[in-house]
Structure formats: structure tokens, C-alpha cells
Amino acid sequence: MPRSALLAALLVAAPATAQLRILVHSAPLAGFQHYGAKILWDEMREGDPLALIREPDNRHDAFAVRVEWRGAKLGYLPRADNREVAEEMDKGTPVGGRIGRLARDPNPWKRLRVDIYVGL
Numbered sequence: 001m002p003r004s005a006l007l008a009a010l011l012v013a014a015p016a017t018a019q020l021r022i023l024v025h026s027a028p029l030a031g032f033q034h035y036g037a038k039i040l041w042d043e044m045r046e047g048d049p050l051a052l053i054r055e056p057d058n059r060h061d062a063f064a065v066r067v068e069w070r071g072a073k074l075g076y077l078p079r080a081d082n083r084e085v086a087e088e089m090d091k092g093t094p095v096g097g098r099i100g101r102l103a104r105d106p107n108p109w110k111r112l113r114v115d116i117y118v119g120l
Contacts, residue, residue, distance in 0.1 A: 021117040025085070026100050029067060031075030032108040040072055041102075050097035050114060052077070054089045065089070067097065067114055077114065085116055094119035 029037060037044075051068040058064035063086035065077040077085060089095050100115035 020120040023117045025116040027077050027081035027114050028109045029075045029112040029114055030078040032111050035075045036072040037074040046099050046102055048099045052097045
């Protein structure tokens with residue numbers, strides 16, 4: 001089935017109260033060891049929603065996107081992954097996130113994966 005037909009079928013089949021979201025990217029969490037992720041680890045679950053907050057005035061990165069879980073700052077999208085997300089957020093595109101994966105890995109860059117999606 002062509003993508004456009006599949007998307008049309010999903011839109012017709014979706015209840016009026018449901019929000020259709022499309023996964024557009026996955027990225028590691030930058031700053032895991034510096035912010036709340038380490039402290040909140042045992043409470044977080046894969047699939048939990050994450051807030052993505054644009055920080056255009058961030059003095060270290062003009063395309064900074066902060067990642068929060070239940071109001072607690074976990075870190076940021078890495079620079080290598082944030083420009084397109086930041087630009088879409090600046091255009092008003094509804095962008096959201098969720099915990100895509102949690103892994104007890106010695107490398108902090110591999111502990112939490114952020115799934116990024118757009119709403120339709």
C-alpha cells in the first residue's frame with residue numbers, strides 16, 4: 001500500500017479524540033550524567049512522554065532543545081540531532097517526545113533514547 005494511502009486510511013480510522021503521531025527521529029539524551037535522569041532512573045519507563053522545550057537563547061547552542069520528564073530536566077537533544085527539530089519547533093510544528101529506550105549501560109550516551117515525533 002502506498003504511504004499516502006496508508007496515511008489516509010489511518011486518518012479515517014482514527015477516533016476523533018485520538019492524536020496521530022509519526023515517529024521522525026530517535027536520539028540519545030545528552031547530559032544524562034549532569035541532570036535529573038540519573039536520580040529519576042527507577043521511576044522512568046519506556047514509552048513515558050517527554051517534553052521537548054526549545055531554548056533559542058541558550059548561550060552554548062542556538063538550536064538547543066531541552067528534554068524534560070514530568071517537569072524535571074533530564075538533558076538535551078545532542079547538537080548533531082537538534083537543528084531540524086529546533087527549526088520545526090520554531091515554525092510551530094507540534095513536536096513531542098517519549099522515552100524510546102532505557103538501558104543500564106556504562107556509557108551515559110546509551111542509557112536513554114529519546115523518540116521524537118510530530119503530531120498530525
